[in-house]
Amino acid sequence: MLFNSLEFAFFFLVVFALYYSPVFKTKQAWFLVAASLVFYAWGQPGWLFLLLLSIGINSLASWQIMKSDDQKFKVWCASICITLNVILLACFKYAALSFSVLSKIVSLPPSVASFADLALPVGISFYTFEGISLLVDSVKKSEAIEVAATRIRHVLNTSLFFSFFPHLAAGPIVRPHQFYPQIGAKQFKEIDWKLVIESLIVGYFFKNVVADNLAVHTSAVLLDFAAFSGKDTIAALVGYSARIFADFAGYSLIAIGLAAALGYKLPTNFNFPYRSQSLSEFWTRWHITLSTWIRDYLYIPLGGNKKGKFRTYMNLLLVMFLGGLWHGGKVGFAVWGLYHGVGLCVERALGLSHKSSKSKVLVASKVAGVFIFVTAGWLLFATPLHMVPHLIEATIFNWSLDTSYQHLFLICLFSMPVFIWHSVDLCFEKIEIKSTQIDLCRDFVLAVMAFLVVTDSGVPQDFFYFQF
């Protein structure tokens, strides 16, 4: 069930009404788990068992870990369950890649090879990472997770932590210490309506108006690049950059808004990433919940930047490589991860990582530099790896072909909100404006966004990050 579908709107209204009704006053968590399972089963009923299996393994294991005083047992139990989580993820996410590599080495029977064509269960990358963080946090700092009074209660809390439908399909990746303390009775009057309305309007605007419209025009050019001029291809790539942000940030904002309507606060996932002045800053602003997860559970345990320059660079390369692979079993994703890893290493070596500039020209050129680097990297998402050289070649040699003005115009038109969004944050961060002026201005902008969602939404497309 997609957040931008009518069936979801109906589903959510029913869930919202029942959730705050007196009938479920004392059973809100149970009700939310049931609703979330219905939400998940709606699109992929066959994969519900996988979600339940993951919930079962992780909740029981984390309960045992938290109740045990034996440190060896804790580590042993967590290690086995983390391995199970990784195997589960690898089986579904990297089956296609593994089988395509294997089939080049040995001939596989068709029944085995067909396993590679299995559809990816929605949300598996997200709930598996949440499972791993639950296990690790249970061992390391169980006080951060509110220990439930009974095992049943812990299973219920964990079920909600995993399956909570606003973040189930594509994050944000929530950490146990952020979610468990929030589980409890919620009241209608406590809803933070400002957060709900702002997040939903901006989220749907980015998704329905910006991303869905850009999807058509950028795909038209990037998939058929031989027929377009180099200028069109460059514009499409910039549009793709705006689209990928609008789609995922839009999704995350919708998730935050829906969760807030149910009384939960999900972490921010995007913080104006395209205004970053360095790559390392970019990674503190883009898909924040994944990058902090990788930092806390991979980079720091590997030694982070505390074990000398060489180890720091190796750690950066390794975590970015794995972060790239998290997106799926395609070589392009791994190359994309390495591309960013190399970028981060070079930036660190040149000492450009965290120096904030005062000169406006320097700030603008740094922001532009990071944007160009990141946008060029999206090529690896937009086209299969083997097509990238052809695309670059066509961009250069087709430079003199006629520009498709309509594509160009539409890409500019629909990319504009993303760049205005970032520019406003960049330009106005230090300017003090009276709060009433800001409120009125913000409400007007939000109303225009809502108006455009109603009148100018594009053809509904799947959320981009569902495929990961």
Add this chain to the structure above:
Amino acid sequence: MRILVITLFLLIVYQAILGLTHAAPGFGRDNYETNSITSENFRYLPKAPDVLIVGSSKNNFLDYDVLGHDIFHFGYGGQGALTGLEILNKSHVLPKLILVEVGDTLQWPADEHCIKVACDKWQVGDMFSAMQHRYQPCAQILSIHKSWVPRPVPGAASRASLIDVQQKQLSMPVPERRRSEILNNCERAKQLMNSLKARGARVVAFDPPVESSVANSQYVSEVLTLVNQRFAPTDFERLSNPPGDWHTRDGTHFMPESGKLYSLWLRKQIDKLLGDSGSR
């Protein structure tokens, strides 16, 4: 609350502007929107046209200044005549003369969405024109953009590149499963054309020419053979294209000069056919 009020205010103001200015329908930003707008233009036709052209996007590149703007055309992008025929079949509108594109574009099935937009009993847009595809702000902005930047004529290098890409894509046989789909589409098109004939319309087949290299490609040749299997020359009246060297922008859609020449010829044929109909 203030946001909701401002949003409603904006919607009312936009609706009022559309109503007061009698805004012309805008342009679609992509195939989906363009096709939806074509369906809406049909749905909200003020009066039934005498002549109607049913076919693919090839018809969008005819010169309607020459043909006459009173002719309504279903030029569905990425589709063939089937969508328009299904719509006509469900509609009470019956033009005197219906020109149906019978050619390789019959390989495409009818599009349910376009049919729904044109024929559903109730649409939100019936009550609020602001909710129609053709009055979306983007469609209106595009309309302004097009009035400033007329549809560009591709240069020689671009044309060559586009035609080359299309030729390469069409240098393959029609897959087996597509063959039966094409035959079924033709059968359905014939049924619908016969039904329109039975209702009293004059139904004439035609097929705007494409670039010779595209027409002679393996894929198009095979599709045309299949179409001709189902449409015997005696089934329907048919306009044979005049001889000429037709130039297209991408292999399929007319360049302005060719579009104008073909439209001049087509207008003459239409006049003749209407004259015949009148005297019959």
